[in-house]
Amino acid sequence: MAAGAMNERNLFGLLALLLSLLLAGCAPGEEETPPLAGASIGGGFTLTNQDGERVADTDFAGRYRLVYFGFTYCPDVCPVDLQIIGQALRQLEQNHPEVAARVQPIFISVDPERDTPPVLKEYVAAFHPRLVGLTGTPEEIADVAKRYGVYYMKEEVEGASDYLVNHSRIALLFGPEGEPIAIVPHDKGADAIAEEIKRWVK
Template structure:
């Protein structure tokens, strides 16, 4: 059912994070609602294929706040709720919403074909991008982001669902990972964090 396995991604390397910045001696450090993972040595790159067959990477979105979420289109709750909240964040930000990029990576490429994935993300927000790859490529991408997922067969064995880490990775305008946002944080908290990141300088050309 796409269970919200909170902490399975963050817990692998972020024990002790309090969401208040990594350096407690720096009073000017921004305070976020999401978990501050500034300086993390993972979630640095992502290269998969969009529904049109084009290879996409995080580097092309520098200058924007990018939100990366791993999920699957048949998820009944966590995935659509998370992406719908992000779409609402973009709406609330007005013109600044154009500088927020949602990226949905499917952990179920066997069922999430290019067509299915493309229709799914566009229905949530026309600006969102869906990414997919082979099972091996997706597994490697998830590993690079410390994201957990696994196939869970139905009781009759005729189908399956996916359990997965229920959280989003947020990158600043310079393309650096800054936050892990747990499922259920709420739109107001999302907006506050994104607004802070949008104030930071973009990457130099």
């Protein structure tokens, strides 16, 4: 066989190989594994919402859950975080309504003594109309915080009758079956939250 014919065959073979690699790169591969996949975090609970109704985690089945723990008397951190989360959800509602519709934002109080349903109702309404506020007995809150890996502790304020609650500052995204997906970067602004939600909500 002539050298020219051999080179031509090699060239076609090389082109075919490159084409197959390009097509393989365009083909859908395995889905990205969520950072918290398989983590022992989350789980069942039954708490009381801002309307005084008992709510279980199973009531949110089929929806992604964006969960944030805090308390209504928090002087700065909680309202700032919730405001940013609310902004991110409004961005998604405007630009990606199909994604936003699948996400249920949830605020769980770590101060059940003061965060009664009426207090929660007024508080959560200030951040987003779909934000669900949950409270419960001290035992119920202790249980759910433990399940979700959240630390909190009451701290007396010297010279004051009120107290503060030192707690983990974290927002967690769970899947439609309650499976842990990711920590949402609420400290990086609304755009970062919206992008992280879009990344995982299918």
